[in-house]
Amino acid sequence: THIPVIAIDGPTASGKGTVAHRVADKLGFHYLDSGALYRLTALSALRRGTSLTDEHALAKVAEHMACSFSGGDIILAHENVTDAIRAEEVGNTASRIAALPAVRQALYGLQLSFRKTPGLVADGRDMGTVIFPHAPLKVFLTASVAARAERRYKQLIEKGISANMEDLLMDLQARDDRDTHRAIAPLVPAEGAHVLDTSQITADQAVEQVLKWYAAEV
Numbered sequence: 001t002h003i004p005v006i007a008i009d010g011p012t013a014s015g016k017g018t019v020a021h022r023v024a025d026k027l028g029f030h031y032l033d034s035g036a037l038y039r040l041t042a043l044s045a046l047r048r049g050t051s052l053t054d055e056h057a058l059a060k061v062a063e064h065m066a067c068s069f070s071g072g073d074i075i076l077a078h079e080n081v082t083d084a085i086r087a088e089e090v091g092n093t094a095s096r097i098a099a100l101p102a103v104r105q106a107l108y109g110l111q112l113s114f115r116k117t118p119g120l121v122a123d124g125r126d127m128g129t130v131i132f133p134h135a136p137l138k139v140f141l142t143a144s145v146a147a148r149a150e151r152r153y154k155q156l157i158e159k160g161i162s163a164n165m166e167d168l169l170m171d172l173q174a175r176d177d178r179d180t181h182r183a184i185a186p187l188v189p190a191e192g193a194h195v196l197d198t199s200q201i202t203a204d205q206a207v208e209q210v211l212k213w214y215a216a217e218v
């Protein structure tokens with residue numbers, strides 16, 4: 001198809017979500033938060049008590065979950081789980097089950113279905129490498145662990161959730177480690193990806209840069 005995709009990958013708390021969302025808004029494109037799909041699978045599995053080592057059962061959970069996205073809200077079986085899927089426990093579980101090939105396979109088709117006219121901005125870890133390898137623009141956002149931990153800390157405090165910097169740093173490093181070193185769809189810049197370090201720039205500056213790259217592509 002000729003429906004354009006902008007693939008934006010990067011580690012946790014690199015600012016990808018904010019940047020991808022704003023780029024989608026500016027261009028009037030659809031938006032895929034692929035991490036939310038892994039988080040939804042994790043939340044479903046935690047609630048059902050599915051064993052987190054039973055790959056086959058987890059893939060079934062991923063395949064059959066009744067989720068929908070409407071106006072920024074994420075719905076799972078008629079319940080608004082927009083906030084619930086952001087819990088640290090859900091994120092950590094998501095990162096564990098995301099290492100299972102059958103789970104990734106189960107979410108493949110759902111991710112492709114987000115590609116609709118006039119275009120898609122897809123945010124994740126393997127958007128440019130696996131899901132949309134022919135995307136006309138691929139961006140890899142990074143930021144230092146310290147900058148990312150600080151952002152996460154501020155987000156949590158703003159939400160009234162208590163946070164500890166040491167724990168956040170350890171958590172980020174553990175998750176980076178899992179995402180980067182897993183055998184399947186590891187977090188690496190796609191071939192031809194533009195790498196952007198957001199440690200020292202604002203989200204708006206990152207958005208501007210992505211839009212410039214996109215304008216140069218089309």
Ligand code: C5P
Binds near residue numbers: 012036039091094
């Ligand atoms: O981006 P987010 O933190 O919401 O993603 C949660 C977890 O889901 C990540 O830590 C990662 O392990 C996994 N994930 C993935 N592939 C994607 C998106 C997320 O493996 N495309």
